[in-house]
Every structure is written in C-alpha cells, then in structure tokens.
Amino acid sequence: xxxxxxxxxxxxxxxxxxxxxxxxxxxxxxxxxxxxxxxxxxxxxxxxxxxxxxxxxxxxxxxxxxxxxxxxxxxxxxxxxxxxxxxxxxxxxxxxxxxxxxxxxxxxxxxxxxxxxxxxxxxxxxxxxxxxxxxxxxxxxxxxxxxxxxxxxxxxxxxxxxxxxxxxxxxxxxxxxxxxxxxxxxxxxxxxxxxxxxxxxxxxxxxxxx
Numbered sequence: 001x002x003x004x005x006x007x008x009x010x011x012x013x014x015x016x017x018x019x020x021x022x023x024x025x026x027x028x029x030x031x032x033x034x035x036x037x038x039x040x041x042x043x044x045x046x047x048x049x050x051x052x053x054x055x056x057x058x059x060x061x062x063x064x065x066x067x068x069x070x071x072x073x074x075x076x077x078x079x080x081x082x083x084x085x086x087x088x089x090x091x092x093x094x095x096x097x098x099x100x101x102x103x104x105x106x107x108x109x110x111x112x113x114x115x116x117x118x119x120x121x122x123x124x125x126x127x128x129x130x131x132x133x134x135x136x137x138x139x140x141x142x143x144x145x146x147x148x149x150x151x152x153x154x155x156x157x158x159x160x161x162x163x164x165x166x167x168x169x170x171x172x173x174x175x176x177x178x179x180x181x182x183x184x185x186x187x188x189x190x191x192x193x194x195x196x197x198x199x200x201x202x203x204x205x206x207x208x209x210x
Contacts, residue, residue, distance in 0.1 A: 001194065002021065002022065002025045002027040002030035002043065002195075003031045003185070003193035004018070004021060004030060004031070004032045005033055005184075005185030005186055005188055005191070005193075006033065006034060006035040006050065006167045006168065006170050006188065007032065007035060007037060007189075008035055008052065008187070009037045009188075014188070016210065017189035018188050020207060020208045021188055021207050022043055023042075024207075024208055025192065029043060029044050029046070030043050030044070031046050031082070031087065031132060032047035032048075032132075032167075032188075033048060033050070033134060033165050033166060033167030034048045034049055034050025034051070034134040034168065035050035035051065035052045035134075036050070039057055039069035039072045040070045040072075041071040041072060045072050045073065046082055046089070047074060048074070048075050048092075048132045048134060049074065049112070050092075050093065050134045050168060051092070051093040051168070053112070058074065058076075058091065058111070059111065062076050062091075074089075074091065075090075075132060076090075076118070077089075077114075077118045077121040079128060082130075083197040084197050085197050086128050087130045087131075087132065088130070088131050088161070090114055090118060090131075090132070090134070090152075090155060091118070092118065093112055094113065094149045095113045098115065099113075099115055099116055101113075102115070103115050103117065119151050122155060123154065123155060126159075128160075129200070130161055130162070130163045130165065130200075131155065131161040131163070131165070132164075133155065133165070133166050133167075134166070134167045135151070135152050135166070136148050136166045136168070136169060136184055137149065137152040137153045137164070137177055138150070138153055139175050140166065140173050140174075141169045141171070141184055147169065152164075156178070156182070160179060160180060161180055162180065162181065163180065163202070164180050164183070165183055165185060166182065166183065166184045166185065168184075172191065183202065186204070188207060189207055190206070191207060192204070192205055193205070
C-alpha cells in the first residue's frame with residue numbers, strides 16, 4: 001500500500017513527483033494525509049483534507065456529491081475498509097476560535113478547520129487500525145515547543161489505533177502514544193512510504209525525480 005504525506009500537487013513540479021511515486025510503487029491503493037490539491041489520481045486514494053485544499057471539492061466530497069474527481073475518497077470523521085484495514089480520518093486543521101462553531105457557519109478558507117462535532121463523531125468509531133490526521137498529537141513535532149494538538153491526543157487515546165499517520169508538518173518524525181505508533185510523514189515530493197497491511201510495517205523511500 002502506498003502512503004503519502006503532503007503533496008501540494010497544484011504545483012506542477014510537486015504533481016510530477018506525486019505521480020512518480022504512484023508509478024514507482026504501482027500499488028492497488030494509497031493513503032494520503034492532506035494538502036493533496038490534486039483530485040485526479042491513477043490509483044484509488046483514501047485521504048483527509050488538510051488546511052490547503054480546493055474547499056469546494058472537499059465540501060462536495062463530504063456531501064457525497066459529484067466533485068469531478070477520479071480515484072479520491074475523502075475520510076471526514078469516517079472510516080473505510082482499505083486492504084483489510086479499518087482506516088479512519090479527521091479532515092482539517094485546528095483553530096481554537098472555530099472549534100465550537102457549527103460546520104455550516106464556516107465559510108471561505110475557514111472551511112479548512114475541523115470542529116468539535118467532527119472530533120466527537122470520529123471518537124465514537126471502533127476497531128480502527130490506522131488513523132489519518134493532519135495535525136499531530138503531542139510528543140511528535142517540536143519547533144522549540146511541542147506543536148501537538150490536544151484534540152488529536154483525545155482521538156488517539158479514544159480510538160487506540162495501531163498506527164497514526166500525520167501530515168501538515170512536512171518532516172519525518174516518529175513516537176509512540178500508549179500502544180499507538182505515531183508517524184509524521186515527509187512531503188510526497190521528498191519521500192514516499194509503503195505500508196504492509198498485515199504487519200503495519202512502514203518503509204520510506206526517496207521519491208524519484210520523474
């Protein structure tokens with residue numbers, strides 16, 4: 001299974017790198033952790049929305065409407081069976097001032113945020129093997145301070161997935177929280193990952209130039 005971090009594939013060079021990773025692995029399915037910005041892909045891809053997306057597309061996918069996309073499946077406080085794994089995802093990033101808002105009241109770029117309802121709905125799922133999040137839990141990313149998000153802490157603690165994959169920070173880092181292995185993924189134009197669905201072993205590789 002192909003696993004990809006932030007893609008920012010609205011940039012032509014980044015899109016070429018993204019497609020090169022798909023060609024290199026030739027996997028049957030892929031996971032991606034947000035800031036995708038390309039919704040016409042060669043392989044079925046289960047992804048979460050990040051803080052940089054085409055939000056009209058994300059809204060249409062949330063609503064199950066025709067979004068003129070190919071091979072993309074949004075996980076927005078939802079789960080799907082992927083290669084024998086139950087994969088759940090939280091779309092969006094955290095803004096404390098918008099967390100208690102109604103999603104219907106978010107407009108423009110503010111649609112990038114998740115709200116309390118999203119988190120609470122996701123916490124009610126069970127038997128999650130892999131959690132995709134754009135924000136990181138505490139203990140993973142440091143910029144002279146811990147850049148973790150308490151809402152992701154809550155999710156990991158509630159769901160207890162075997163593996164949590166994180167985007168947004170565009171650097172490789174790894175930790176554990178309880179029994180969950182937590183990884184921040186390098187951006188897709190630098191690295192791609194392969195996940196063994198049976199063992200949950202994750203290996204990383206340099207993304208080919210073309």
